[in-house]
Amino acid sequence: MELVRGLHNLRPRHRGCVATIGNFDGVHAGHQAILKRLRTHSDRLGLPGCVVIFEPQPREYFSPQSAPPRLTRLRDKLVLLARQGVDRVLCLAFNRRLRELSAEEFVQQVLVDGLGVKHLEVGDDFRFGCDRSGDFAFLLESGKRHGFTVEAANTVADSGERVSSTRLRQVLADGDFDLAERLLGRPFSITGRVMHGQKLGRTLGAPTANVQLKRLHAPLQGVYRVSAEVDGEAHKGVANIGTRPTVEGDGRPHLEVHLLDFAGDLYGKRMTVTFHEKIRDEQRFDSLDSLQQAIQADFATARALWGL
Ligand SMILES: Cc1cc2nc3c(=O)[nH]c(=O)nc-3n(C[C@H](O)[C@H](O)[C@H](O)COP(=O)(O)O)c2cc1C
Ligand SMILES: Nc1ncnc2c1ncn2[C@@H]1O[C@H](COP(=O)(O)OP(=O)(O)OP(=O)(O)O)[C@@H](O)[C@H]1O
Structure with a gap:
């Protein structure tokens, strides 16, 4: 083309x-x-x-x-x-x-x-x-x-x-991924390069791949069960997409993906993140401790949803 x-x-x-x-x-x-x-x-x-x-x-x-x-x-x-x-x-x-x-x-x-x-x-x-x-x-x-x-x-x-782009934005915001898949003729996904983050995730016990959104103003926010494809391999994961109100204030959306049962270097690779189910909205927590607890609970929820 x-x-x-x-x-x-x-x-x-x-x-x-x-x-x-x-x-x-x-x-x-x-x-x-x-x-x-x-x-x-x-x-x-x-x-x-x-x-x-x-x-x-x-x-x-x-x-x-x-x-x-x-x-x-x-x-x-x-x-x-x-x-x-x-x-x-x-x-x-x-x-x-x-x-x-x-x-x-x-x-x-x-x-x-x-x-x-x-x-x-x-x-x-x-x-x-x-x-x-x-x-x-x-x-x-x-x-x-x-x-x-x-x-x-x-x-x-x-x-x-x-079927319209406007309707799809609403369906995605509502977290109805089955309907989104029907309207799109494929599952909804976001592809981007894995960039270096603040490296805070590791100290929170939650290593995450930061997928570059550039100027994409994404139609989603919150925590989701996702699958992530890297180098042709599919992984089970959980992701947060949002402005991370607890930790920083550049106000820009970030997509962070934690792959369950995976350890390895993903920096610089292209990742396609497919959204399956919403777990919760993004929240502002009073402390990093509460954020850390919430993230661990998200991991447990995602594992259960994945049947792991
Ligand atoms: C499953 C999951 C849920 C998250 N939920 C929130 C949230 O509700 N509020 C928030 O401010 N940040 C949330 N975060 C973002 C964390 O603040 C962020 O991952 C952490 O600061 C690490 O950032 P870094 O990768 O840039 O080091 C979440 C991250 C993950 C992986
Ligand atoms: N459901 C549909 N059935 C038939 N044609 C469509 C449909 N949706 C869009 N089109 C047509 O596809 C072309 C491109 O549509 P466009 O992306 O501008 O609109 P849209 O998907 O309806 O988005 P929006 O919700 O922003 O209006 C236009 O000719 C439009 O009329």
């Missing part, structure tokens, strides 16, 4: 494709249905399938403080899109210039001049352009003028409710 960053990196060879547009955060079952249709039209026309995404996502641009947590960082999103058979991703920087484009200008500059789109696949509720003025009817009409077809995919629902 090819990644093109910005319209200015499009070349004449990129013209002629089938495309879809959106945030695709999480690459959930609704997105997967759209991507399947993209593949079908791409095979039918013998043209590459291209997904147009935005980075940052529009809401992160408009209100960085109150934007919802991300299900996937760009890197994870690209891996998942490639797995869905996408040939090319055009990643547009969402900035003032882009937000000010009218729906008409967006179609002209991105879809027609930039990509030479022959077929566009969108969800039935898709809207875009300055003030979200471009909708399906507008796209159909533009397609007639510019020579591309447009199709709206039916809504994918689960238990009568539309």
